[in-house]
Amino acid sequence: MADTREHDLPIAPANKKSGMPASTGTGIKEEPVLEVRDLKKHFPVKKGLLRKTVGHVYAVDGVSFTIGRGETVGLVGESGCGKSTVGRTLLRLVEPTDGQILIDGKDVTRLPREEFRPYRREMQIIFQDPFSSLDPRMTAGQIVSEPLEVHGEGDRASRRERVAELFGRVGLRPQQMDNFPHQFSGGQRQRIGIARALALNPKLIIGDEPVSALDVSIQAQVINILMDLQKDLGLSYLFISHNLAVVEHISHRIAVMYLGRIVEYADKKTIFTAPRHPYTEALLSAVPVPDPSIKRKKLVLDGDVPSPVKPPSGCHFHTRCPIAQPRCKVDSPPLVEKSPGQFAACHFR
Ligand code: SF4
Secondary structure, eight states: OOOSOTTOOOOOOBOTTTSSBOOOTTOOOOOOSEEEEEEEEEEEEEETTTTEEEEEEEEEEEEEEEEOTTOEEEEEOOTTSSHHHHHHHHTTSSOOSEEEEEETTEEOTTOOHHHHHHHHTTEEEEOSOTTTSSOTTSOHHHHHHHHHHHTTOSOHHHHHHHHHHHHHHTTOOGGGGGSOGGGSOHHHHHHHHHHHHHTTOOSEEEEESTTTTSOHHHHHHHHHHHHHHHHHHOOEEEEEESOHHHHHHHOSEEEEEETTEEEEEEEHHHHHHSOOSHHHHHHHHTSOOSSTTOOOOOOOOOSOOOOTTSOOSSSGGGGTOTTOOHHHHHOOOOOEEEETTEEEOOSOO
């Protein structure tokens, strides 16, 4: 897949409120479509007959980033780092514990459900598993039409017309509208998921591991569809994945998450050529290099991601970091701008 956007990534001045760059992938200076400030989601751990709270899962623990119009931010990290919870919290499928979510500059974090509805339709989600995210009893056309019905859009005939148009947009034939999900391949099912996400003309689509369940060749097709849609419709994406290689092609900027926090955040080129954080380096070392003459040293991290119920003190990464020092155990490194547009949370890099 040829990438034509690698060099058009101007970094706008840091946003004073969040400390994060307010750039857009297009270079147009405008209000970000989405701004996330110090977002937290702590799930209570309850025990005993009285369901007493005995602790918390610190799933998301102070995450800030922005997404501009027509921009894709890749959110990457190992399983259990909190990246999917970020996506669900933005849509308020789970309510945030703290922090702010701004859509087009409007703080929607604590809006009552009814007032949140118009903002919610601006943000849609594509789920990981196209096999379980589509209702097997509904036809593909009904699935794509459902959000239009829920939001009272048009009549039956105009909805059918819109669904046919959406099928065409994602490379499906309108004649397939009356087929059931089991009659489609995995890639086609994910196209149905994309068509459903597009139905209400959203500004932002959150892809929660949208290609992880697909074969590699189909992954490329789905990513290309998403990129074409972005070009045509000016969509913004938050693309969540455990695999740095998957987000490389589609992302303008990449945020790397570890145990509920962003540890590095920069434009794609910087992440891939000059990462700062040892965790980003480790993730990067696992990404295959297409040129066999280039050898990348594989860094294997010891152990699994620690439990978010009891995250390690100081720098959460110190239990696995190859360059950890005594200070790392007691002192939590803030996410700071290390070079223009490159933010990292490490005392020594
Ligand atoms: Fe490693 Fe210490 Fe940097 Fe954390 S602060 S990434 S433990 S060197």
